Amino acid sequence: QVQLGEFGGGLVQAGGSLRLSCAASGGTFNTYTMGWFRQAPGKYREFVAGVSRSGSSTLYADSVKGRFTISRDNAENTVYLQMNSLKPEDTAVYFCAASRWASLYRAGSEYGYWGQGTQVTVSS
Numbered sequence: 076q077v078q079l080g081e082f083g084g085g086l087v088q089a090g091g092s093l094r095l096s097c098a099a100s101g102g103t104f105n106t107y108t109m110g111w112f113r114q115a116p117g118k119y120r121e122f123v124a125g126v127s128r129s130g131s132s133t134l135y136a137d138s139v140k141g142r143f144t145i146s147r148d149n150a151e152n153t154v155y156l157q158m159n160s161l162k163p164e165d166t167a168v169y170f171c172a173a174s175r176w177a178s179l180y181r182a183g184s185e186y187g188y189w190g191q192g193t194q195v196t197v198s199s
Contacts, residue, residue, distance in 0.1 A: 077102030077188050081171045084193030087161055091197070095156040097171030097190055104152040105129070108174040110186055111145060111156045113167035113195075122181040123169070124156060134179040139165075161197045168192040 083095040095111070110125040124145035125134040133145055144157040154171060172186035180186070 077104070077107060077173050079171045079173060079188060079190035081169065081190045081193040084169060084195045086196045086198065089161060089163055089197055089199050091161050092157070092159045093161065093195060095158065095169055095171075095193060095195070097154045097156075099152045099154070099173065102173075102188075105149040106175070107188075108176055108179060109145075109147060109154040110172045110174065110180075111154075112170045112172055112183055112186075113165075114170070114192075115164075115167040118167075120170070120183055122183065125179040125181070126154060127179060128177065132179060134181065136181075158195070161195075163197045163199045166195060166197050168194050 077099050078101045081097045111123040112120050114120040126145045126147050130147045142160045147154040170192045171190040173188040174186040
């Protein structure tokens with residue numbers, strides 16, 4: 076089964092950028108749909124972005140559309156989340172997740188594999 080590890084989080088000022096990476100191992104990466112989720116203190120986990128197995132289709136939460144870009148490199152078994160124009164409300168722990176389903180889903184319940192998360196803090 077696939078194992079996921081995120082990195083690239085940190086502290087950034089509002090308006091800045093960060094790129095998160097999620098490396099996968101132990102599975103056939105291109106058979107998984109991949110997603111990014113986030114959870115802020117005291118809030119429920121929420122969907123951020125998803126990318127299809129081939130990378131040709133993407134899905135975004137309205138709150139990040141136009142600012143974040145999800146992509147994947149199947150040769151490197153890695154999925155990325157480029158985050159631009161960051162806002163303080165983007166502060167959260169960001170999780171990478173993998174789904175065996177071919178369709179893109181916003182619901183976390185459709186993703187069976189999760190990383191440990193990486194903290195992103197945006198200061199005002």
